[in-house]
Amino acid sequence: MEICDESNTIEVGLDVATLGFPMGEVPLTPYDTTKASQVSTFARRGIVSSVLPCACADPHGFSIDILSEGGASGSPIFRTDDPRAIGILHAGFNGAPITYGVPGHLLKTGLDIVTKDWNPDLTKIPTLAQIVEQYRTQGAQGFDWTILKVPRAT
Secondary structure, rough: EEEOOOOOOOOOOOOOEEOOOOOOOOOOOOOOOOOOOOOOOEEEEEEEEEEEOOOOOOOOOEEEOOOOOOOOOEEEEEEOOOEEEEEEEEEEEOOOOOOEEEEHHHHHHHHHHHHOOOOOOOOOOOOHHHHHHHHHOOOOOOOOHHHHOOOOOO
16 A cells, blocks of 8 residues: 655545455355454545644644544544555544544654564565455354344343
């Protein structure tokens, strides 16, 4: 994913979207009864509601009017007309449609510093295609309705 680190990109009223896996740690795990289950990413749309500390070329942060949930941190935030990430989702308030983002210029600078001399061995990390194939070979999984039993009032 390309990061947009250009100045003057983030402004109040800008149409944005996020894409990520809130409330879950493993994609494509339908019918798992031990944790939140997600079949695909969550895409949400909103606007930039504030630029922090104020409207400027390279802000310290920004907020969007999109409800975020636990686990969504790190999800890209991008303009609806440009696939480059203008930032990443950082934090939100439980039950409130206010989410904070880290601007792309700070993200890009940090990544450049951290990965300058980084040569990780990724040979043992499966690709998304391999993960999907692993779950496909297991076939459809039935859902255990007994976990949804609600105690009756006496």
